[in-house]
Structures are given as structure tokens and as C-alpha cells.
Amino acid sequence: MTTGMEMPEQPRSRRQTRAAILTHLLQSGGSFRPPLAKAVRLSEASLSRILFDLKAEGLIEEVRRPAPYVGGPTGLVSLDRTVALAGLELTGQWLGLGVGGLSGELHYTERMPLPKKPTVDSVGRVFGEALALLRDWTRRRRIRLAQVGVAVPGLGRLSEFGNPIIPCDVGRIGDTFGELFAGVPVNFTNSVVAHATFHRCRTENYPFSDAHLFVFVGQGVAGAWMDDPIEDDALDPVELGHMVFGADGPRCRCGHHGCVEAYTSLPALAELLRITEAELVRLGSEWVTTIPLTSRVRQELRQRLFRLGLAIGNTLNVKPCRGVVVSGWPSLLTEDDRKAVIDGIDSCLLGGRKLAQVSLAFVPPSVGNDPQAALAFAALCLTRGGGMPAASTEAA
Ligand SMILES: [Zn+2]
CATH class of the missing domain: 3.30.420.40 (ATPase, nucleotide binding domain)
Structure with a gap:
């Protein structure tokens, strides 16, 4: 490709364009409009129209700031701080859970110890208790969760035959979510993916x-x-x-x-x-x-x-x-x-x-900072979905 040539704009769905904008904001921590338009390959006018929608939906916020380049003041666009996410992270010793925001803020965290020799049943029970706590905490504050991320070590191809690291049945846990948090999207992932996402975004x-x-x-x-x-x-x-x-x-x-x-x-x-x-x-x-x-x-x-x-x-x-x-x-x-x-x-x-x-x-290591990785993963699930409701729960 010729140096300096713009990438041709490929046809993208509304969801894909929104996903590109939101994910760029997640990974950059915020951006002025001109570099954002360039990064997501949109004209400033098209970007403007989409930002208007995202703002109206409470997904982004914008503050007027003097821009560090010619062109005078413009808007610094970032993800909205009022969006609430939940993260659950299974580790060798405990289940970490918490509520946080799109930019890494933590509002609530808790650790539920696991039994010494965890089984599918006992881990399922710990998840059940954690979800009950989470529901009470969010209800008392009238917080509606926009997305939940769950990190499980070793989750992957083998998980349908039982998780080889910490026994747990993600299908059953997903059902409990459905009962307690109807309509809230929940994504499960391997812990390594959650930690990679945490480092990439934070x-x-x-x-x-x-x-x-x-x-x-x-x-x-x-x-x-x-x-x-x-x-x-x-x-x-x-x-x-x-x-x-x-x-x-x-x-x-x-x-x-x-x-x-x-x-x-x-x-x-x-x-x-x-x-x-x-x-x-x-x-x-x-x-x-x-x-x-x-x-x-x-x-x-x-x-x-x-x-x-x-x-x-x-x-x-x-x-x-x-x-x-x-x-x-x-x-x-x-x-x-x-x-x-x-x-x-x-x-x-x-x-x-x-x-x-x-x-x-x-x-640096990120072991012991749970549930930050699960929260970062939840943030990514929300942004890569364009902030639009998905058809169903799916594994990432
Ligand atoms: Zn091995």
C-alpha cells in the first residue's frame, strides 16, 4: 500500500462503527474529535452524528477542552462514568466480584472464599451467594448493570467436559445470572483473556x-x-x-x-x-x-x-x-x-x-487485583458490541 494513503473505508454496519468508536475510547482513555475521527476512519461530520446518539444513550461524555494543536477548543470525548458494569473473577483461593465503571473506577468489591477442595456444586454455591450480594448491592442503589464479565481460569475448548483447573459449570452459573439479572448481558471468558484485556485497556x-x-x-x-x-x-x-x-x-x-x-x-x-x-x-x-x-x-x-x-x-x-x-x-x-x-x-x-x-x-503482574480484569473484560464486551443489546449471551 502507498505510504500515507488512507485505508479505504469498508462498509460497516452501525454496530461495527459504534464498536470501533467505543473500543477506541476504551483503549485510549479518551480522545479529541479529530484524532478519533481519523482512528475510526470516519469524516468528522459522520463521527458527529454517531457521537450525538452515543451521548443521548448515556454511553459517552464530552468536555470542552483546549486542544493541544491548532484549531482551538474542541471536545474531549470519553466513555460515560455513570455506566455500571459488574465483574466476577474466579481465582485459586476466592471468587472476586465487584461493580465498576468503563474507565476502571471501582465502586464495590468483595471476595468470597472458595472451599479447600472445590467441587462443581460448592463453586456453584459460591457464585450463587456472590450474585445474591451483587443483586442486593445494585438494587439498594437503583443501579442497572449494563454488562457483566466473568473470568474463569482455563475456560476454553475443554470446558464442556468440565473445567480442568477449578471445577465449575458455566452453563449453570449462566442460568443463575438469568434468574437474578434478567436482561443483563453476561459474558464468560478465560482468565488470560480478561487479564490481557485489562492490560490492553488500562x-x-x-x-x-x-x-x-x-x-x-x-x-x-x-x-x-x-x-x-x-x-x-x-x-x-x-x-x-x-x-x-x-x-x-x-x-x-x-x-x-x-x-x-x-x-x-x-x-x-x-x-x-x-x-x-x-x-x-x-x-x-x-x-x-x-x-x-x-x-x-x-x-x-x-x-x-x-x-x-x-x-x-x-x-x-x-x-x-x-x-x-x-x-x-x-x-x-x-x-x-x-x-x-x-x-x-x-x-x-x-x-x-x-x-x-x-x-x-x-x-507488571495483575494477579491479586481481581475483579479488575473481569471488569475490563465487561467494558470491552460492551464496547465491541457497539453498546447495543446483543441477541443472546455468548462466549467471547
Ligand atoms: Zn500441564
Whole structure:
């Protein structure tokens, strides 16, 4: 394509155009009209007409601000702060729930502990109690939820045969939603997709705006292909955590031995540091300064990061991609220690990292900030649907 040429305007439905505008506002945190028109490939007059509708529907707000360029004052457009979303995030220890806004504001949060050995029934009960709390909280304040997002670890192709990580029946939970929140759209997703969405929408200067691989190192290790979120096939989870690196390795929760997850997940890190997983989660980002690392532990950490790099490199061999974002405990280490991830990618990526032109960025861990990721996902569901009611509940 000729440099500087505008992309031809493809025919888009009203929903798609609204989705492009709202999703751009979600990811940018707000925009003046001229750059917004350019970003969503609309004339300012067409944009004006759609913004008028979105404002009337209470989805956006606009404040007059001096623009930082020639042309004088214009409107700074952002998502409306009064839209209420709910997020529920299932973790190894608890179910986090909360109500928040489109720009990341939190109005209410709660954590419901899970039983030590959760079953489909007991997890279903915790969800039931959480939804009852949520209904009471919103009713007392006369708040109508615009969208609910639910993040479940490991949710994906296998979920119809039972969730392999934390047992839960999303179909049944969806029915409970329907009973308590009739007419409110609810979307379930894999936790990695929710965390990827959280970072993409809530990180200032997020490193990539085009297609990339997001790798999440938390209770599990997983990836998500990230693309323009308004495309149908954007946000696909990829189970890179279960690549096996030695059949005699540690047992993984998936039932196999030697998966990269069994070496690099938070539980595996806790074991290496000789603390409990709960303690590690409680320490959050502090563990890296609180717990002294012996040279043996540091060497072992680097070896594990190297395996993580191999898993990422192999994933890129299957589906080439220019950018990788890693979120999780590796992001807290020094550049020197993190180099092991890059070495791992280099040593298995066909052609090496330089030739494949892959750039790698680390973003802070988001474990323990529940239900922020589920809320970010709810916000994205609303914007990518153009803020219009969907025909039915669907998985993202
Ligand atoms: Zn596994």
C-alpha cells in the first residue's frame, strides 16, 4: 500500500462503527474529535452524528477542552462514568466480584472464599451467594448493570467436559445470572483473556497496538492472541502453559508431568522459594525484594524462565507474530534475570528472535487485583458490541 494513503473505508454496519468508536475510547482513555475521527476512519461530520446518539444513550461524555494543536477548543470525548458494569473473577483461593465503571473506577468489591477442595456444586454455591450480594448491592442503589464479565481460569475448548483447573459449570452459573439479572448481558471468558484485556485497556503506553501474543504467568501459565478487539477472532486463548519439557518433570495440575506451567506458575515459584502460595500472593510484587535469592535459586529461576522462553518461541513458530507481552512475576525481575526468557525464545524460534523481528515487552503482574480484569473484560464486551443489546449471551 502507498505510504500515507488512507485505508479505504469498508462498509460497516452501525454496530461495527459504534464498536470501533467505543473500543477506541476504551483503549485510549479518551480522545479529541479529530484524532478519533481519523482512528475510526470516519469524516468528522459522520463521527458527529454517531457521537450525538452515543451521548443521548448515556454511553459517552464530552468536555470542552483546549486542544493541544491548532484549531482551538474542541471536545474531549470519553466513555460515560455513570455506566455500571459488574465483574466476577474466579481465582485459586476466592471468587472476586465487584461493580465498576468503563474507565476502571471501582465502586464495590468483595471476595468470597472458595472451599479447600472445590467441587462443581460448592463453586456453584459460591457464585450463587456472590450474585445474591451483587443483586442486593445494585438494587439498594437503583443501579442497572449494563454488562457483566466473568473470568474463569482455563475456560476454553475443554470446558464442556468440565473445567480442568477449578471445577465449575458455566452453563449453570449462566442460568443463575438469568434468574437474578434478567436482561443483563453476561459474558464468560478465560482468565488470560480478561487479564490481557485489562492490560490492553488500562496500561498507559501499552507496548503494542497491532497483533501480538499476550503471555500470562500467574496461578497458571497461558497466552492469548491479541488483535483488533472488534474483530470476531480477536482474543483467542492459547494453552502454551502445557507444553511438556520432560516427562519426568514435576506434576502439572492438568495431569501431565513437566509442563512449562509446572515449572513457572505461581505455585511452582512458591515451592521454589519455600513459602506457601497464599503467602506469595499476599506479598504481591514485594516478594522480589523481601525474599533473598540464593545463587542456586536464582540459577533455577533462570532455567525456568528459559523454558518459558522456549514455550513462547514454539508458539511463535506455530503462528508467527511480531510482538510478545509478558505479564506476571518474571516482569518483576531484573533485566539480567529476564534475559533467560529472551534466550529461550531465541534458541527455538525458527530464524531466531532478531530475524523473526519479534519484540518482547514486560508489563507488571495483575494477579491479586481481581475483579479488575473481569471488569475490563465487561467494558470491552460492551464496547465491541457497539453498546447495543446483543441477541443472546455468548462466549467471547
Ligand atoms: Zn500441564
